[in-house]
Amino acid sequence: MSLYIAPNEDIVPTPGKSRIREVRAYVSRSTEYGASDVHDTPDTHWIMGLPDATGGWDQQTTHPPITNPMSRYPKYSGSRSSWGVARVPTVIVEIEDEEGRIGLGASTGGEAAAFIIEQHLSMFVEGQNVRDRTLLWEQMWRSSIHYSRKGLGVHAISAIDLALWDLAGKTLEEPVYNLMGGRTKQRVPVYATTSRPDLAQALGFHGAKVPLPYGPSAGSEGLRKNVDFIGHWRDAVGADFPLMLDCYMALDLHYTADLARALAPFQLKWIEEPLMPDEYAAHAKLAKKLEGLGTTAYFATGEHEYTRYGFQQLIEAGVGLLQPDVMWMGGPTEFVRVAAQAQAQGVAVVPHGCGVYGYYMAMACDHINLAEFMMMSEQADTIEPNFGSLFKNEPLPEAGYILLPETPGFGLELNRDALNLVRPYAR
Ligand SMILES: [Mg+2]
DSSP states (O other): OOOOOSOOOOOOOOTTSOOEEEEEEEEEOOSSOBTTOTTOSOTTSGGGOOOOTTSOOOSSSOOOOOOOTTTTSGGGSSOGGGGTTTSSOEEEEEEEETTOOEEEEEEEOHHHHHHHHHHTGGGGTTTSOTTOHHHHHHHHHHHTTTTOSSTHHHHHHHHHHHHHHHHHHHHHTSBHHHHTTOOSSSSEEEEEESSOHHHHHHTTOSOEEEEOOOOGGGHHHHHHHHHHHHHHHHHHHOSSSOEEEEOTTOOOHHHHHHHHHHHGGGOOSEEEOOSOTTOHHHHHHHHHHHHHHTOOSEEEEOTTOOHHHHHHHHHHHTOSEEOOOTTTTTOHHHHHHHHHHHHHTTOEEOOOSOHHHHHHHHHHOTTOOOEEEEOOSTTSOSOOOTTBTSBSOOOOOBTTEEOOOOSSBTOOOBOHHHHOEEOTTOO
């Protein structure tokens, strides 16, 4: 029985309040800007995971391999650039209102996302009021459901939603966290994702996460080398420094259970994304197995999951720590729902990557006590902006904490001079 007892009415933008004039989607033609493409780096960068010819590394010109979903194919088992991890670049969205205020958002998706944003989703945003974000989100979601649901289409929604929150902050002259209920902490503690936990510890981070070098296709020798690798880092940082492991969708159910059992003595804080994201049944089986092992490490995942519906499946599978990426999973409008949904079901949340945008979510959500900082310097030895030269003023950690500004919106200034922006689907 329908509860639309009265006919539904279209929202009329509040008279006298500035409406949204235009949505614009850009990509950069600059060769070295970084942006959200953390993988768009030379093979000498630690994040590409390229060892030397003998499989070893010196941490300067070569680095530990990083297992990934393509590692099983010999042709693509070298550097992650071999299978095009960075081929789809950043999309940048500007939303301008009638008074010339501009909200800024970004995601991964390049020209493909720019097409969806300009040629489709903009129709639900232009002419509307930035205050009506819940409605705009729902219309973008419902109208794109036949080709989207997860992945690129939701990245496009996320970029628009981030730009809407930024514009709302600039309109009301408040930082985004104040629009989301205010601050829940003075500063946001961050851990480092890095190839060098020892350096992260020295730089004051509240923990370090390393990528797993070898996957199931490297056999029992690879498993032993993985255990030695983590054992080496546990020795280097001491018993109490939080150490985490990222498996980047490279493993399977049984390998993960074997690995978790072997790594139990090293007291990892969490084991991240061991399985391909759609293997929900395997997630449920793995959660049961890990519980049986008595390991204290959280079963973490979610950076490649989307919307409240996807995250609910992970919660029901028994995942203990969700890692939503606000630039990918639906934007701030959806992020706060997932954070609440996790909290109500006893599941922890630590935002995935996405630098400053993740810090604003952590600031606004009492349930989040930690955020991720990606070490973007080639040898993971210095603190550099997560978005390369995309913004002029990205807040950076000091002694393991991020202090957010009180500037309206997300407080970010686009570094236009460095970006060589083009608008491929200008209308
Ligand atoms: Mg990860």
